[in-house]
Structures are given as structure tokens and as C-alpha cells.
Amino acid sequence: MAVRFFILSIIMKLSSLLGHAQELLQLIRTSDKPADSLIDSFFRSHKYLGSHDRRFIAETVYGTLRHLRRCDAVLQRVMKSEEMDLLPQDGLLMILVVYLLIIERRLALSSADLAPLVKSSRMKSRLDELLVRIAEVSEIDAREPAEKIGIQYSFPSWMVERFLSEYGEEETERICGGLNQQAPLTLRVNTLKTSVQECQLVLEREGVATVRTKLSPVGLEVGKRINVFRLQSFQAGLFEVQDEGSQLLPLIVDPKPTAKLLDACAGAGGKTLQFSALMKNRGEIVAADVNRVRLDQLRKRARRAGVSNVRVSEIQNLADLDKQYRAYFDIVFIDAPCSGLGTIRRNPGMKWMVTEETISELSGKQLQIVSASSSLVKHGGILVYATCTLLREENEGVVEKFLRQHAEFDLVDPGEYSADRQAQQFASSGYIRLMPHRHGTDGFFCAVLKRSSS
Numbered sequence: 001m002a003v004r005f006f007i008l009s010i011i012m013k014l015s016s017l018l019g020h021a022q023e024l025l026q027l028i029r030t031s032d033k034p035a036d037s038l039i040d041s042f043f044r045s046h047k048y049l050g051s052h053d054r055r056f057i058a059e060t061v062y063g064t065l066r067h068l069r070r071c072d073a074v075l076q077r078v079m080k081s082e083e084m085d086l087l088p089q090d091g092l093l094m095i096l097v098v099y100l101l102i103i104e105r106r107l108a109l110s111s112a113d114l115a116p117l118v119k120s121s122r123m124k125s126r127l128d129e130l131l132v133r134i135a136e137v138s139e140i141d142a143r144e145p146a147e148k149i150g151i152q153y154s155f156p157s158w159m160v161e162r163f164l165s166e167y168g169e170e171e172t173e174r175i176c177g178g179l180n181q182q183a184p185l186t187l188r189v190n191t192l193k194t195s196v197q198e199c200q201l202v203l204e205r206e207g208v209a210t211v212r213t214k215l216s217p218v219g220l221e222v223g224k225r226i227n228v229f230r231l232q233s234f235q236a237g238l239f240e241v242q243d244e245g246s247q248l249l250p251l252i253v254d255p256k257p258t259a260k261l262l263d264a265c266a267g268a269g270g271k272t273l274q275f276s277a278l279m280k281n282r283g284e285i286v287a288a289d290v291n292r293v294r295l296d297q298l299r300k301r302a303r304r305a306g307v308s309n310v311r312v313s314e315i316q317n318l319a320d321l322d323k324q325y326r327a328y329f330d331i332v333f334i335d336a337p338c339s340g341l342g343t344i345r346r347n348p349g350m351k352w353m354v355t356e357e358t359i360s361e362l363s364g365k366q367l368q369i370v371s372a373s374s375s376l377v378k379h380g381g382i383l384v385y386a387t388c389t390l391l392r393e394e395n396e397g398v399v400e401k402f403l404r405q406h407a408e409f410d411l412v413d414p415g416e417y418s419a420d421r422q423a424q425q426f427a428s429s430g431y432i433r434l435m436p437h438r439h440g441t442d443g444f445f446c447a448v449l450k451r452s453s454s
Contacts, residue, residue: 003151004216005197006270007273008249010363011146014113015112015113015114015115015116016132017053017056017057017060018093018096018113018114018117018364019116019117020049020053020057021056021057021060021061021064021116021430022093023042024038024042024057024061024094025061025064025065025092025095025119026037026092027042028061028349029349029352030066032353033350034347034350034374035061035062035065035347035348035349035350035397036346036347038198038309038381039058039062047356051053055066056334060096060099060100060104061096062182063099063103063104063237063266064095064099064350065348065349065351065352066154066180066182067099067102067103067154068095068148068154068351069149069154069155069156069346070102070103070152070153070154071095071098071099071103071152072095072098072235073100073140073151073377073387074075074098074102074134074137074140075091075095075134077137077140077386078096078130078133078134078137079089079160080344081247082350083254086118086131089119090118090119090120090123093114094130094139096115096253097109097131097134098134098423101131101134101135102137102263104278104418106108108220109131110131111127112126113333114127115127118162121159124395127409128243129449132308133198136327138149140152140170144207145160145164145169145172146160146161146164149164149169149172149173149176152176153173153177153179153180154180154351154379155174155176155179155351156198156351156382158355158356159259159341159354160176163175163176163390164389166292170210173330174437175390175435175436175437177437178345178435179341179344179350179436179437179443181342181343181345181436182233182345182349183243183346183436183442184222184223184241184244184440185221185222185225185228185299186213186219186220186241186243186244186247187199187210187219187220187221187222187228187239187240187241188216188218188219188239188240188270188274189218189219189220189238189239190237190238190240190277190305190306191218191277192276192277192281192305192306192307193236193237193238193278193305193306194238196212196217196218196219196220197377197450198241198413199220199233199238199454200220200344202233202238203220203231203233204307205213206231206232206233206285206333207381208222208224208226209222209223209224209232210222211223211246214440215244215245215248215440215441216248216251217251218274218277219242219244219247219314220239221244228320229241233393233424235304236304237304237305239304240270240273240274240301240305242438243343243346243442244302244415244440244441245342245388245399245434245439245440245441245443245444246270246388246441247256248426248434248435248441248443248444249295249335249432249444250271250274250275250278251278251385251418252414252418252426252432252446253275253277253331253333253384253418253448254418255279255280255282255283255330255331255450256279256283256298256330257279257280257282258282258283258284259279259283259284259329259331260284260328260329260331260378261279261283261284261286261329261330261331261332261333262285262286262288262321262325262332262333262373262376263275263285263287263288263330263333263335264288264318264332264333264369264373265288265289265290265334265335265336265337265378266287266288266295266298266335267289267291267294267335268294268295268297268298268301269294269295269297269298269301269310271333271335272285272287272298272310273298273301273307274304275333275408276307276309276310276331277307278301278306278307279309281306281308281309282309283309284309284311285309285310285311285426286310286311286313286321286325286329287310287311287312287313288313288314288318288321289314289315290314290315290316290317292314295314295378298310298312299312303452306329316374317335318369318372318373318376319372321376322372322375322376325374325376326375327375327376327377327378327379328376328378329376329377329378329381329382330378330381331377331381331382332374332376332377332381332383332384333380333384333386334369334370334373334384334385334386336363336366336369336370336385336386336387336388336394337362337366337369337395337400338361338362338366338387338388338389338394339354339358339359339389339391339441340354340388340389341376341389341390341391342387342388342389342390342434342436342442342444342445343352343388343442343443345436345442346442359393359394360393363393363394363397363398366385366387366394366398367398367401370383370385370398370399370402371405371406373404374402374406374409374451377451378451379451379452379454380450380451380452380453381450381451382412382417382448382449382450382451383448383449383450384446384447384448384449385398385399385402385446385447385449386444386445386446387444388434388442388443388444388445388449389443389444390443390444394445395431395445395447396431396443396447399411399431399447399449401403402449403449406452408452409429409449409450409451409452410449410450410452411428411447411448411449412430412448412449412450413427413448414427414430414431414432414447414448415425415427415447417450418448431446431447432444432445432447432448433445433446434448
């Protein structure tokens, strides 16, 4: 009797976890908010879930989002061969099942785990057969490269077609494979308060093991995924959570301590704070944005980091700054709003949120932002345009249009401009490119433009 109860409790446990994963996946698929923020909110409202339960649910949902198209293709093939229609309530559950069986190879999954969650009585009676059929599916036939890569790596065909036209077939496969990897947890050490070595020792005393990042001299990679925001070292302002690629951009810009710098789309200020550290809390930084909530976050982060050379400016648009700051700044840095395709490792649901129409709208907005910022650069100063996307339309396309309209600016080779020894390593055809599959960072693009001296 006791053994039977134990087995039943295990079945109910897995069934409950799958039910939570199904609920969370449905929430993400019907919302336009980023998956990571929705998952955080979900767990805050389900505090009874233990750490192991949260890990299973989060990893299963993230994994399913990464492999959604492939899982759906497998499920459609199986359901078609079984001549069975899916009820909407059962569709997401079975997508999760396909992920666990095909991608995770969780062969211990049984019909008993699923029966309490399945709504269709016919499907419930055929679960054993369906699980066997799903496990037998190996590959989905596809002739066209866009469809083949799209299904294999679970990307929408339009996005794969863009990658193919810009990077070629071999590189496109590598890009999609790299974007499907889980991003590491990376910290940027706040050198205004500590050194990398000292921060690493403090974290070690708090039970957190880290290793130095390969590319950023101020980065630490955390081996185990934990909530670092609860650590005393974080509360003391010793570090910020920041992707290694994001850390490299301010290093390439290399502002001097005496510089006047505008962070034109500062957001919550990750790069703003790093600029301050590079400038040793000297010079002048204006952090501007249209989002009041993000600027409030920046103010809190600046206080925690001990930053004192940043002035926060809430604006309606960049034209608001023209009267006070025309031809004023040595450096205008634009971390432009973009599709964010370079960050898919962290937000796999983004694959299915971004559309071709989104790209077109964003590229127009990006050109407006760069053009409006250009008058704020002093003669002889630089304008830095950066995105975290991989598509030419949002990157080189915007820069080339801007240069045709603004003869007073020239493209500068970032490898020659920057004192950072690694800048040349990432430079290609006059631009900086960071790629997940090559550098282990999020995808970034950066262009350095110099205004003529007169």
C-alpha cells in the first residue's frame, strides 16, 4: 500500500509540473511581453513551488520555446497519421510532451503522467500509442533550405530567409544553432567600488563560484544559475548582471574621464553605469530616455553603484535636447530600439513575436533617432550607433542611409578608433559584429561615425 501511494505521488508530481508548464507556456504564447518577465511573474504568484520544481518548469518552457516549430511539426505528423484532431486545450500540453521526448529524450514519460491533464477522452485512451509514435519520429522532410533550417532549429521561415540572403546557408545554420543555446549568467564588476579579483573573492565567500570571462576584462561568469540579486555583494553595488557582449561595447567606445557623453537611449542604464566606471566617475554623462520607469531604475542602480557623474533626463523625443546641447557632446551613444534578434538565447519566444513588418517599422524609427542625435555631436566628435540585432536592414542599412543624408559624418574603422586591443578582433567591413556562435555573447552590431571638425 505504501509503495503504491509513493508511486502515485510521483506520478501526480510530474503531472502537476507539466500542468504548470502548460499554463505558463499558454501565458507566454498569448502575451506580447518577454518570456523572462512573464516567467518571473509566474513564479512570484506560485510561491509554493520549490526550487527544483521551478527549474523543471522554466527549463521545459524555455526549451519548448526554443524548439517550438520542430516540436509542432513532429506533433502534426503524428496526429495526421493517427487521423486525430487536437483540442486547443491539449495542443500546448502535447507540444511540451514532444519537447521532452524528442529534444530532452525523457523516455520515462508515461501516459499516467498525462492522463489527468488531457481533455479529449479519445486522446486519453490512445496516449500510450501516441507516446510511442512521437518517440519514433526522427526527422521532418523538407527540401527548401529555409524550411529545412527553419524546422530543424525552430525559426520562422521569413527569418531564416533573411539570414540565408545575408550570411549564406552554412553560416545561417551556425547562427540558428548558436541562438538556440542557453545564455550564460554573466556579471560586470563595478570597478568604482572593487576589482574583478576582489569581487570574485567576495562572491566565493557567499558561496558563488565564478570564472573570468574570456573577452571582457571586467566580467565574471557564474557557473550555476542562482538569484544573484539577493546577494549582499549585489546590494552593495559590486556588480551588475550584463551580457559579455554588452560589456564590450562601452570598452570599444573608450570614453576619456574628461568626456562629455550622451547615452541617447539609456533605458535602465546598464551601459550608462559602465561608461561612468570607465570615466572614473568624472566627466559628464547625460542619460536620456522616453521611458520614465526605466529611468527610475537607472537612478536606483546609479545610487547602488556609487555613480555621481550621470544626469538623468526624461524626454519626449531627442529634439528636446537640441536647444541645450547642440554640438555639445564628444560622444553620442545610441543603443537603438531594435528587434533584439541577437538576444534570442535569453528570450526564445522572441522568434515568434518579431515579424518582417516589425523590422521595417523599426529601421525607420532607428534612422529618425540617429538623425535627431547627430546635431548633438560636437565638431570632431563621434556618434556611435549600436543594436542587439543581426539583420542588415536595422544595422548597415540604417547607417548607410544616414551617411547619404549627412555628409558631415564619416564611417570610422572601430579597430583603428578604439584603444581597446580587442576591437579589431570584432571589426568587419568597418563595423563591429558580435555573434553568439562565434563569441559566446549576445549578437551585437556597432558603427562609429565621426563628425567633421568644421
